[in-house]
Amino acid sequence: MQCPAARGLERVGEWWSILILRDALHGLSRFDEFQESLGIAPNMLTRRLNSLVEAGLLSRHRYSERPPRYEYRLTDRGRDFRSVFLALLAWGNRHFTPDGKSVLIADKKTGAVVDPVLVDRATGRELSERDFEFVPGPAANQRTRKRLALAAQPPPMATEEGRPASQRRRKRRGTRHA
Amino acid sequence: MQCPAARGLERVGEWWSILILRDALHGLSRFDEFQESLGIAPNMLTRRLNSLVEAGLLSRHRYSERPPRYEYRLTDRGRDFRSVFLALLAWGNRHFTPDGKSVLIADKKTGAVVDPVLVDRATGRELSERDFEFVPGPAANQRTRKRLALAAQPPPMATEEGRPASQRRRKRRGTRHA
Numbered sequence: 001m002q003c004p005a006a007r008g009l010e011r012v013g014e015w016w017s018i019l020i021l022r023d024a025l026h027g028l029s030r031f032d033e034f035q036e037s038l039g040i041a042p043n044m045l046t047r048r049l050n051s052l053v054e055a056g057l058l059s060r061h062r063y064s065e066r067p068p069r070y071e072y073r074l075t076d077r078g079r080d081f082r083s084v085f086l087a088l089l090a091w092g093n094r095h096f097t098p099d100g101k102s103v104l105i106a107d108k109k110t111g112a113v114v115d116p117v118l119v120d121r122a123t124g125r126e127l128s129e130r131d132f133e134f135v136p137g138p139a140a141n142q143r144t145r146k147r148l149a150l151a152a153q154p155p156p157m158a159t160e161e162g163r164p165a166s167q168r169r170r171k172r173r174g175t176r177h178a
Numbered sequence: 179m180q181c182p183a184a185r186g187l188e189r190v191g192e193w194w195s196i197l198i199l200r201d202a203l204h205g206l207s208r209f210d211e212f213q214e215s216l217g218i219a220p221n222m223l224t225r226r227l228n229s230l231v232e233a234g235l236l237s238r239h240r241y242s243e244r245p246p247r248y249e250y251r252l253t254d255r256g257r258d259f260r261s262v263f264l265a266l267l268a269w270g271n272r273h274f275t276p277d278g279k280s281v282l283i284a285d286k287k288t289g290a291v292v293d294p295v296l297v298d299r300a301t302g303r304e305l306s307e308r309d310f311e312f313v314p315g316p317a318a319n320q321r322t323r324k325r326l327a328l329a330a331q332p333p334p335m336a337t338e339e340g341r342p343a344s345q346r347r348r349k350r351r352g353t354r355h356a
Binding site: 106 | 186188257277279318
């Protein structure tokens with residue numbers, strides 16, 4: 001698939017892989033540490049670690065000769081997954097913590113808990129749906145362009161009931177098949 | 179699992195679900211629109227849509243009585259997944275587009291392409307690993323606290339080869355089992 005989000009997902013592979021990356025971002029590196037944290041079967045952990053190495057998100061290093069033992073370190077690409085993880089963590093905290101928050105992000109110096117928000121690096125403006133849209137890039141193929149043509153129609157604000165998509169059906173169809 | 183990121187993942191369920199949410203964020207709502215975009219088997223699409231409705235990310239609405247036809251609208255919770263999707267898209271664009279970028283995020287008015295970055299909403303500071311850390315929240319259980327104790331040790335800067343975790347092993351062990 002051409003979508004960069006889909007390509008990123010392909011490299012991460014499975015939920016377990018995201019949790020391995022989470023633990024790696026927290027500082028874990030050895031096989032037994034991942035296993036203790038995740039409670040995952042050794043053969044599955046081996047498979048996921050190898051997959052993350054192949055995808056270039058972790059690199060494998062021997063830290064003991066006898067017996068041979070390896071540790072797994074984040075590459076630049078793996079460490080950069082931190083932004084995705086933070087966004088996922090913030091979303092989970094907003095919606096799936098009926099019993100209170102268990103993990104927060106805090107300023108190391110002051111201990112102040114922060115509320116993560118995605119902004120445009122150049123202007124600092126929040127990347128709200130109202131002001132920003134998805135657009136085809138220079139490498140977009142026809143399928144991608146077609147899908148993104150829909151995004152050009154700004155959807156109305158969401159409500160608990162969902163947005164009234166049916167009310168704007170006719171207008172959108174016009175754009176889609178133009 | 180207590181980790182809010184893991185809980186969020188549970189609700190999303192599968193890669194296909196993330197791509198369905200992507201399409202919903204782009205404005206798609208009808209079964210045939212999702213099918214056309216994703217090229218997914220109808221029974222699998224039905225299953226994923228139902229799962230997203232159960233998780234409270236989409237809501238189902240009848241738009242035709244005869245024949246009965248439904249559309250799927252993002253709930254507030256589903257629409258809020260946009261931040262995770264944007265972070266994933268940006269990561270994918272940075273690392274998995276050797277043939278050029280196919281999807282970008284742009285200012286609707288000016289068309290300027292933006293570089294998404296996660297910052298603290300209150301101060302606007304980038305949530306870099308150097309300045310911010312994961313900390314246990316009020317609802318953290320012992321397992322979560324143990325895992326996060328590792329994060330308190332700031333890992334050195336990443337390199338293409340990965341970070342030299344073995345060199346700080348002894349110090350970290352001391353903290354971990356303290």
